[in-house]
Amino acid sequence: MLELLAQGFAVAGAALAGIPFILHMLRRTPAQRLPFSLVRFLPASLPRTTRRATPQHWPLMLLRILAIVLIALAFARPFQRLSMLRPDNTGPGRRVAVLLDRSASMRRDGLREKLLTELQSVTADLQPEDVLSITQFSQGTQRLVSAEEWRQTAMESRAALIARASEAWEPDWRATSTGPALLEAATELSGQRADASAEGDRVVVLITDFQEGSDLAALRNGTWPDNVRLDLRIVQPEQPGNAGLSLLEDQKTGRIRVRLTASGDAPASQYGVQVFDESGKPAGDLISADVAPGQRRTITLPDVPADQPRPAGVELSGDVHPFDNVADLPLIAPLTRRIAHAGSLDVNDSESMRYYLQRVLDGNESEPLEVSDLLNADSTALPPAAETRLAVVTDKVPEKLAGQLLELANSGGVVLAALNSTGMADSLRPLFPEGMAWEEATVNDYAILTSPDLNSSWLAPFAAAQFSDFSSIRFWHYRKLIHSSTSPPWKVLAKMDTGDPAILQIPANNGGTIYVLASGWQPADSQLALSSRFPPLLLRLVQLAWPRQAASQVFEAGTQITPATLSGSESWTLNRPDGSSVLPVSAAESGRSAATVELDTPGRWLLTGQTPNGPISTSLLVTVSASESRTEPLPSGQLQALGLPAELAEVRSAAVQQEGSSSKAQQDSAELESRQKLWRWFILAGLGCLVLESVLAAFLEQRERVLAGS
16 A cells, blocks of 8 residues: 655645646637628627536546646655565664763753653664663763673663663753763773674764753864764753853952853843842842843842841842752851962062962952062061961072971961072072972973872872873973982972972971972973963962861862861761761772762752861852853854764754654655655656647547538
């Protein structure tokens, strides 16, 4: 039995087939007038018309109707479903790796259902020979179904694996690291065989909202395997657009600010910001904010009178997606950290180390930092203030000040000395152990920093593989350490490629530390100040200097912390926003020198500890990453802009994918019709009818002329 791919043409053909019948049944007047002498002088009268009861020349009419029907059927693209069988899939099985986005932006309404629908669509197309793995990702990856588990599961039981993965998928609060997850999956596939005997296609299926805040930088820096294809399936929420809040703090005044971020497809530009107290009730008036789509705006919250409790949080209104609309606020006024500096006073001299130090501290928005100079313009020294816990030395200092810096370190503080000359090293002799001396090193072209001790407390934040490489930083000049001690009291944290120490850690009393850089970070000495590693290096010293004085600290969801370092105590307790306690990840499991905890939920975490100076309590304010608020979809050509070849990447929108089983049946029907091509025969038959109709019409017209002439 024939089926039609485009039924509309068949309906139109049926309607047009009646036209020849109607034309044959129309009334007709005499075709010609003949003069007759007897009636020449009679008055003229109109000729009478008659309606035919039956069509004249019905074979001609049938041929015309048949021609119209056949041509209409040709355009309707007929095919015979039972005459074509699907070819047997006897080739090697595919290796399919499915990546499910579980980042915070996937919490928007409608995305869960569409993601699971896409997953069912992918698994419905699998053949028995195919091998599947399912992984969910945000900042990291988590395997839901492994390829080995799929191979070892009987075919009739594999549906249970897919159902288990669907139930296990749940969006978290972390940022979207799409690039690393894609490269990890592609690298894994490129080194595997699809089955034990032959090599099949390798496909990474990425199901995501593909939003603007996705981190895709790894694709630009990495290499995509040539034998792995990418099938990108984009899901979209029920309502487009989003706006979110993130917490800032004014460095100079300590006033609380919030940043409102609107996505590029946000439907509204008018929002409201409402502060609430610890009970969740509104505190104060609603603050109106006008933010255009794709823009950001910073709002300073009004000061709270001293006789009123501080606000506990702030909420955004007027947004359709609430997942990033609440930010907790510090309940205790933030402490201003004053960092002592001995060196140049000119903050605008780009050739001095002070210039770059000031910009790093000014660029830190999470806590107020101030620089206090220990040297006046006339080179007279000022002692560090009593509350000072961090001092940075970038030039020669008087002998008295060097002794005061040693006292700061012995009282539990941190001193950083960046040697810009051997003369500066000589002025700091009170800080150094006996037997330590410095001379100018001979550098051929440039030196690079190698062998960083990533287990040390200062360099621990760079333990991840993508941050641990310092070899791109060039040092034009540095000072070489000279000593004769076989067991020196210092520790080398990093070396130059010549083998000379680049970073030293000298222990002091009461837990204090003196760090020494063998080179300065000004452009004349090195590229350190221009490196992306420089701000985290300095800000890490701030964390080490004030682990016990932080009233509150701001983190993004997904951040790994070391509670012992933040609290300054090995005996600590960390409670989630819901009040439950957190168990740390051991040092062996985390690969770090101390136990770590992941701040996986936004809200107010409470860290408490017992120190020699008494108990401490620190609020850890965890917010959703501001990048997750930029939810407008990236352009479809973004993958090619990052270097992924177009022939290896296919981008499909959810609007096309959600046609379901009817779309799949339509695709199968189109494939059958394209193989059979029955429309060609219908076209030929229709043209044959038209030719036959022309011949028959000519014959009938000729016969009528002969009859009329006789």
